[in-house]
Amino acid sequence: MRKFVFAFPLIALLFVANPNRSHAQSAPATPPELHALKITILSTMLADDGIGEWGFAALVEADGHKILFDTGARPNTVLENARELKIELGDVQDVVLSHFHDDHTTGLMTLRREFSKSNPKALSRVHVANGIFLERRGHNLNPMLQMKKEFEATGGVFVVHEKPQELLPGVWLTGPVPRVYPEKNYPAGTEVNTGNAWVEDTVPDDQSLVFNTSRGLVLLSGCGHSGIINTLQYARGFLRPAPVDAAVGGFHLFAASDQQLAWTASKLKEYQTARILGAHCTGIESVYRLRELLGLTRQTCLVGTIGAVYDLNNGIKTGPIAQ
Secondary structure, three states: OOOEOOEOOOOOOOOOOOOOEOOOOOOOOOOOOEOOEEEEEEEOOOOOOOOOOOOOEEEEEEOOEEEEEOOOOOOOHHHHHHHHOOOOOOOOOEEEOOOOOHHHHOOHHHHHHHHOOOOOOOOOEEEEEOOOOOOEEEOOOOOHHHHHHHHHHOOOEEEEEOOOEEEEOOEEEOOOOOOOOOEOOOEOOEEEEOOOOEEEOOOOOOOOEEEEEOOEEEEEEOOOOOOHHHHHHHHHHHOOOOOEEEEEEOOOOOOOOHHHHHHHHHHHHHOOOOOEEEOHHHOHHHHHHHHHHHOOOOOOEEEOOOOOEEEOOOEEEOOHHHO
16 A cells, blocks of 8 residues: 555535435635644554554544544554543544545444444444445455445444535535646555446545634645645635645655655645644655745644644644654
């Protein structure tokens, strides 16, 4: 899952009534803003405390509501890390899966089974993008086909999103992201069955969360297979063209060329990106290069670790290993 192809240019309703499919929603002229936002990383490679792995998960706390974003690569990683960090997940109902890859989805069943013992609604509603249940062949098979049966057997439901949707006031799910720029940072060697033919798998189900705040937009990405710039441009279109206060999560830049990083940095600068917490597949060296190219600091552009936090009002805090 770590071989990638890059190509670059030079230069509302709280939740939908139908639990299986969402409908597109347009942002109002003055969209609601979050007053409090905290994102805590629960799965990534680096760890001062807890268990590191090639995977991603993060807990979102937004104006008193919780959402679990991705569930890690191994069955027990997020469960064990949450316990060590003394983070409560039993009161979380909603999960967002960024895409089908197993390094973002494997922990779902462990978490659902564990916390549903005391709270039947715990982790019972999972938001996914259209295409996540398509059959794959080649380098990556699709673990979501079997997981769908197991999860629904517990009473859980999947909500399939085809377009942007406001999950909570100020909290937006992108759904599938248009690929305006050729940020082709998805795994090579996999094909997807569209129903009519087997074609190259570009991970069409890749999606992110975007938060509207008084400081600007905040992006939370699992792998960013759609491309961080494609995702931000899309969000600035359907939500509002605000500065980017922070980009948090995995952005698949670990194998990016100097040219690609320079182009990415130029676009992030155009969007007035103030803070970056790059975890998982972003790459350590790539985070440092973005820091340099954007003129950020060791307080505003850091490598994500287990327990690292982005806080709307207090900035980024990581363990000593990433500073």
